[in-house]
Amino acid sequence: MKTDDYQTVRIKKIGSSVEEEFVIEVEGNALVCFASNPPANLREGSDCLAAFTFLILDDYKISVSECDRPSSLQRRGEGFAYRIVGQLLDGQLCACGFNFRDEALETEFAYLNGKTISIDVDRIDVDFLK
Template sequence: MIYRALVKKLDPHIEEEVILEIEGIEFTGFSSVCPYEIEVGKKYPVLVGFTILDELVIRESIEKTKELERIGLGYQYYIRGVLHEDSIDAGIVLTDEDEYFSEYPYLIGEHVEIKVDRISVEFLRDSV
C-alpha cells in the first residue's frame, strides 16, 4: 500500500536511516530506494516492507493489537497485526515482497507477531 510519509528525522551518519510518521505511527526505517533527495518536515509517497536477514520468526498472538515495537536502539522490530497473503496490517500495511507468508497459510486472517531485522522504506516517484 502506498502512503504519504512525513520525514521526521534523517541520520547524519547513516544515509539510509530515516524516521517517518505514517497515519500517526512513528518508526525508524531503512530506506532501500530513494531516487531523490528528501527533507525533514516534508511528505513523500512510500511503500513500507520489512527485511529478514536470517530466519522468519512468526507466531500467533493472543493479543489483538496492531503495532510496531522497536527492539532496543537498533533496527529490529516486532510487528504485531493481522496477517494477509502478501502483507501484515499493523496499523499500517507492510508488504511481504519476499513471499515469506506463503509458508503460513494457516495464519492468514489471524493476529500474529513477527520479528524483523528492519523496516524497509521505498520512496516512490508517483504522487499519492
C-alpha cells in the same frame, strides 16, 4: 512493487550519521527504517508515497495471537530491528497504520490470513515512489 503497495507517509527525520536512516510517521505512529536508494529531493516534514518491506536474516519467528491483540511496533535496540504485531491480510501485515509486504507472508504463511500475528524482523526497509 506495485503502485497500490505505496501509502502516504510523513518524513519526520532523515538520519544525520546514517544517511539511509529515516523516521517515518503514519497516523501518529513513528518507525525507524532503512532506505537503500532514497530520492534526493526528500525533506523532513514532507509527505510522500512509500512502501514497506522487512528483512529477516534467519528463520521467520511468527506467533499467532488467539485473541484480538492491538497492533504494535516495538523497536529492539538502537538499530532497525522491530517486533511487529498486526493483522495478516492477503500477504500484507497491517500494524499501526503501516502496511508491510513480504513474499513469504503471501506464500509460506498464507494459511494465517486474517489472523493477528507477531513477527521479529531484523530491518524495516522503505522504498519511496519516485
